[in-house]
Amino acid sequence: MTDKIQLLHGDITKIKADAIVNAANSSLLGGGGVDGAIHKAAGYQLLNECKLLKGCKTGEAKLTNGYMLPAKYVIHTVGPIWSGGYNNEANLLQSCYLSALTIALDNKFGKIAFPNISTGVYGYPKKEAASIAINTTIDFIKKHEYPKQIIFALFDNENLALYNEILVKYNCDFLKNY
Ligand code: AR6
Numbered sequence: 001m002t003d004k005i006q007l008l009h010g011d012i013t014k015i016k017a018d019a020i021v022n023a024a025n026s027s028l029l030g031g032g033g034v035d036g037a038i039h040k041a042a043g044y045q046l047l048n049e050c051k052l053l054k055g056c057k058t059g060e061a062k063l064t065n066g067y068m069l070p071a072k073y074v075i076h077t078v079g080p081i082w083s084g085g086y087n088n089e090a091n092l093l094q095s096c097y098l099s100a101l102t103i104a105l106d107n108k109f110g111k112i113a114f115p116n117i118s119t120g121v122y123g124y125p126k127k128e129a130a131s132i133a134i135n136t137t138i139d140f141i142k143k144h145e146y147p148k149q150i151i152f153a154l155f156d157n158e159n160l161a162l163y164n165e166i167l168v169k170y171n172c173d174f175l176k177n178y
Helices: 033-042 044-051 089-106 126-144 157-170
Strands: 005-009 019-024 061-065 073-078 112-115 147-156
Touching: 005 126, 005 157, 019 033, 019 089, 033 044, 033 112, 044 061, 061 089, 073 089, 089 112, 089 126, 126 147, 126 157
Parallel strands: 005 147, 019 073, 019 112, 112 147
Antiparallel strands: 061 073
């Protein structure tokens, strides 16, 4: 089961997959961080398609093409802005992962990659976010045939260490893969 998960230390825009997940904002019209990097690598056509989507609510997700990215599609999701944990942030962050995984399931995507949603500009504590990302994903892939492979793209060393720490407890042998 957990051999379906791989850790990758680096840039999600370089990953060849059925879909990469974007940590967007509710306008879906681009921004900084991983959102900016994805739009830059995908090209202007991605923004044109995003304009047609009329935004996205926090915790939900929407699908577009990947255009110039190596990934075929982009699943845009909007993470919660951290405000001390009193604003339903944990449920909303879990909902981001579930919404993206459900789009992957519905489209029979074999391989998808996640960034660390909400842990940059949106300020979600990285340890708690890592635990939600991993637990939600493992729970989902136990129950469903798709996606068959999930990559967590870890851009910074702190997230890499946190994911390692949590995934070691699952006795996984996939840490060799990054
Ligand atoms: N590949 C993988 N991960 C990356 C990359 C990359 N190329 N670039 C950054 N990260 P953030 P958020 C990591 O701020 O907190 C945008 O302006 C980064 O190290 O991109 O959900 C949107 O438009 C961090 O761990 O997303 C929204 O307004 C993680 O991606 C807002 O930021 C998420 O950081 C969303 O904030």
